[in-house]
Amino acid sequence: MIDDIWVDPAVSALRPDFAVLVMGVYGMRNGPTDDRSRAWLAEAADAAVSAEDPKVEAWREAYRAFGAKPQRTRPSVDALVRRMPPPEINLVVDAYNAISVRHGLPIGGEDLAHYEGTARLVRAAGDEPFEVTEKGEPAVDHPEIGEVVWRDDRGVTCRRWNWRQCVRTRITEETADALFLLERLAPMSLAELEAAGTELAELLRAITPGVRIESRLVNHG
Template sequence: MIEDIWVDPAVSALRPDFAVLVMGVYGLRNGATDDRSRSWLAEAAEKAVAVDDPKVEAWRDAYRAFGAKPQRTRPSVDALVRRMPLPEINLVVDAYNAISVRHGLPIGGEDLGHYEGTARLIRASGDESFEVVEKGEPAIDHPEIGEVVWRDDSGVTCRRWNWRQCVRTRITEETTDALFLLERLAPMSLEELDAAGKELVKMLEEITPEVRVESRLVGDG
């Protein structure tokens, strides 16, 4: 699965410094937020990067580069560092949200059981489907032309690079196999990206000691 993940050259041209650490994690036993993950969230909130951290500002610049307004639809890490205390979702999501705010690093989590085909980061044509819930009912939205999106064979899985995830692939308490996308722009170093990945693996191993992890770097920044 992770061997086939790719980034479109049109995205690389937009931000040549972009790299993503891709992690496939298999055999998870997820569950509801507990005291352990609450402690992860609390510690991360205390050590979170500032809203004006250069690593967060780099993502605002990336959004402006493809026409998005980051003050209206914020990069995921920007939204998280403004949202304290951090939300309690489930064990796995709590873990990667904690890593995200501590490193100033957007992290996407996808349920591979609901994935179709290969993940790829592209600039949208505008006719791709994006599954959402509006007023409590399932609905289909579409990205803007030229918008940077993650997608699979079925449709868009995350709009505006890392702003909003589709309903179909979000990680739930029933998720057993997951895809994590740790997204880097300068000034974050590749060494810090690697360290963040290792921290996430350690937390996932606390949740499920026998979990199996594969990883690779896509793009070299």
């Protein structure tokens, strides 16, 4: 599945330094936050990068490059490092949020049971559906023309590169098979990106011993 994931050349032209480590994880047994994942979050908070770290600033620059205002819609890692310790969601989300703040690295998680077709990072046409919840009710929004978005065959799965995920593919306590997207810009090195992936795999194996994990680096259009 991860072999088909691609980045549109229009995105690579915007930020030639962009790379994403994609991880397919199969057979997870997720569950609610517990003392173990709470400790992961607390330890990560102690070691977290600041909002002024060059790795976080790189994402604000990337947002400005496609017309977004990062003070209004913050890159995911920027928003997360401003909330210490990170919020408790569930075991798997706690695991990747801990890795995210420790490395200054945006990480997205997608439930493959609700994914349709191939994941790809593109510049939006503006008419793609983005499924959200407004005032407790399902609703459909749309990205702006030229916005950088992750999408599948059904619609946008994450707006503004990594700002907000759609409701449909978010990871829940019932998620068994997932796709993780670890997104890198300079000055983060590819070696640190790979190290973060290894750390995430270790936490996922702590949650589910024997879980199957495959990964691939995608760094060009």
